[in-house]
Amino acid sequence: MNLRKIKIRFMLHLDPVLLAGLGGFLFISLVLLYSASDGNWMRVLGQLGNIAVAFTAMWIVANMPLHWLMRIAVPVYVFGMLMLVGVALFGEISHGARRWLHIGVATIQPSELMKIAVPLMMAWYFEKHEATLKLRNYFVALILLVLPVALILRQPDLGTSILIAASGFYVLFLAGLSWRIMIGGALAAMASAPFLWSALHDYQRHRILMLLDPSQDALGKGYHTIQGMIAVGSGGILGKGYMNGTQTHLDFLPERTTDFIFAVWSEEFGLLGNLLLLGLYVFVIGRGFIITANASTYFTRLMAGSITLTFFTYAFVNMGMVSGILPVVGVPLPLVSYGGTSLLTLMLGFGMLMSIDTHKQLVKT
């Protein structure tokens, strides 16, 4: 390792490999936003501002020593839960869902915070009970996960609750939840499905059916899926070329700077572009796995593993949704879609990965 690299790693607490991957994504994001917004520089500049904020936040977290991360786990989780309850009681309704909380001048979305807070809390809990792990501890950790997920599901925000549920499950899995329980739980869920179904209200059933078969709602979400698939499929192997996507530029694609930005990429850069994007995801996730494998404590292993796998889930759900193999649940393409909040939480996660990696090295030397 040359001197400069060591300097970046230990003085700045930044991981150059991860940094390169993230930079690739943010570059793609800006280029793609310019096309998706029909050449609207304001969107691009807006996202550049978001990136600046998120990058700063990442760097601050990357500089936090590990015991700080341990120490903030409980307060952040409790604070997040209080805000979720606050949202449920007096949250702001927008687009038919109660997700936002007015605090003075700003409106915040506490469910975003929970994407970090839930795995952090669970990992902290497992670290505390590492020496004497019993079945009971997994159960408590499960409750820590289910409470926020249920509150967010009620808002309703299916996309975010799926991601948080996944991040919590990864912690449980990596913490060594026994196979017997996982298989048993899966079987029990399948067996109870018919009973749950019969307990639902008609409108709830209707909504689930709509989710599974979007063509039922061809005027609403089904329209998104159909137009997304046309965009992806018509892109072919080489794509229609930058700024040349007809689906994008003739107004057929909905939400094209946010949840459906992947359709823009696919239409304009084709299968090759998709391979490039997937490659970039593999690169970042691979680095995340290496950091996880080398992490020194139980807490950091769980945390790093969960962050990495959740990042992948994020990407998978979004691309699956746009290409029509998953229902439309409202998950953005990580690091690419327009929007400050999801970018900020993602970068906070990567900040933790970097902190886990760089502080450990310091301890060893």
Add this chain to the structure above:
Amino acid sequence: MNRFIELKNHQREIYYFRLRLVLSLGFVAVMLFILLARFFYLQVIRHEYFHTLSDSNRIYVVPIVPNRGLLLDRNGVVMAQNYSGYTLEIAPAKVTDMDALIAELSRLVTITPKDIKRFKKLLTERQALETMPIRSQLTDEEVARVSAQRFRFPSVEVKARLFREYPFSDVTAHLIGYVGRINQKDIEQLEEDEIASNYMGSDYIGKTGVEQSYEKALHGTTGFEQVEVDAGGRAVRVLSRTTPQSGSNLMLTLDAKLQEVAEQAFGDYRGALVAIDPTNGEVLAFVSKPGYDPALFIDGIDTETWEELNGSLDTPLNNRALRGQYPPGSTIKPFMALAGLHYGTRAPTRTISDPGYFMLPGSRHQYRDWKSGGHGAVDLYKSIVVSCDTYYYGLATEMGIDNMHGYLSRFGFGKKTGLDMDGETSGLLPSTEWKTKRYNQIWYPGDTVSAGIGQGYNLVTPLQLAVATATLANDGIAFQPHLVKEIRPARGEPVLTEHKQMYDLQIPPDHLKLVKSAMEAVTKPGGTAVGAGYGVEYRMAGKTGTAQVIAMKQGEKYDAKKISEYNRDHAWFIAFAPADKPRIALAVLAENGGHGGSTAAPIARKVLDYYLLGKIPKPLQAVSEKAGSESD
């Protein structure tokens, strides 16, 4: 000392952890493979198909608006229906000079200044990429003329649409309500209810009355077509079609003819009438006079007409039956009598002596009876027949306001009835607690005295009074009042509204018998509504009432001629018939009608005559043809 064991555990743990990490890696690989396979399928195998869809043709999803359900009366008479017609519509987004365009168009079709005003108001209400109607109900000739010149006006369209029509117009305006164009506020509400996609392509939504409260059932489910269009925007072929499902037809509990009879019986009076079948809560007539022409509101009303309606002293837009709040006056007396019997404040046989006024102990203030000189010896029966005020001044004072509140609230006073129509008001049934809360004042004994004859703070809606009368008529068993008898979906079985019993007051039969027989005597010689009961061919029970509009000074005499029309007293009448087995109960209010016996009771008589005997009154005969000999 456990260091060795811990170390061993630690290594094993790392091993297991890395094992799980490798498994996760496998999971990621599988998922990536699935994505790749999907991309390959879409972008290589099905590429031609999607390429065709996106490039040479375009797919549009076109909503097909369902037919709105019809409204029928209980005998199947149509009260709201649809007819098809043509409108001339303009897409504002494509127009640069709107005035010039309208001027051009008015050479082809008649466009009145009113049409233009209405259109401009619509423009300000909904800013969206859609077309707005400037003229509706084009004649065939006008359609032909515009179609021939169509190429000159790229922003103009002739659209075939269904229009809503209300055959009874102002007679049922407050009951049926109307549909109107969907505005920004409606859109927000629809989005909040998550049904906005069902309203794609819909132009109208129920705004008031039954049209509003049963919007969900009436609207139906929007269908859609996926059509391929060429570059010019013409539909090439239909890819798939989901047919819309028409809205449900509603059969109302209402009797349209009875409604008409009731409406006409008011003559020139303003007021309200609600008639209910006491055995099941079905609303038979629901009148608020004056009405208005609901058709004015469907495509947006022009400012001038709206101001005229809204500013009128007759307040035609006010739904008096549902929202009008008036002092009940003497119509409260039968209920007060039951309260007196219930608490034992007055035995049936106890007689008071009425000198023509009532004084609170230790006070010289005289609360006057409507009859100067008084009614002499009065027992409970007579107190209702002659509507003796002095009797109830004393009764209320002895009972106390909170007991009064307790008993009367059981009849639904001071509470919404829960009718299936939005916007009901709850009236006011005062109590000491209420006065403290509202005015931060203590309750004065004098407040109780006037409350005893239904004046003072008391307020009721005609609907509430009708429900209370129906409850009394049905021996204390109250049914939920409702307007819809049956919902008939386009497909599937009709759903009957169940007759929901709200409560049973368990009034002792002898109490009921006494009060009901007194109410029957009200319509006979010696009673306050003898005129309205003259020659009646069934047993009719009722009670007159007068609601003061302005307060009288001590010692001053009420003289209708001296007071301007809008300050005259309101006339009330409540009734049910046949007295022994009631099939209909009602409440009539004639605003500024003066005495209940002379103005309101004859209206009730005509309604009962029609409902029970099928007698149709001579149209628009003067209402007070036979004034009551006595009044209250």
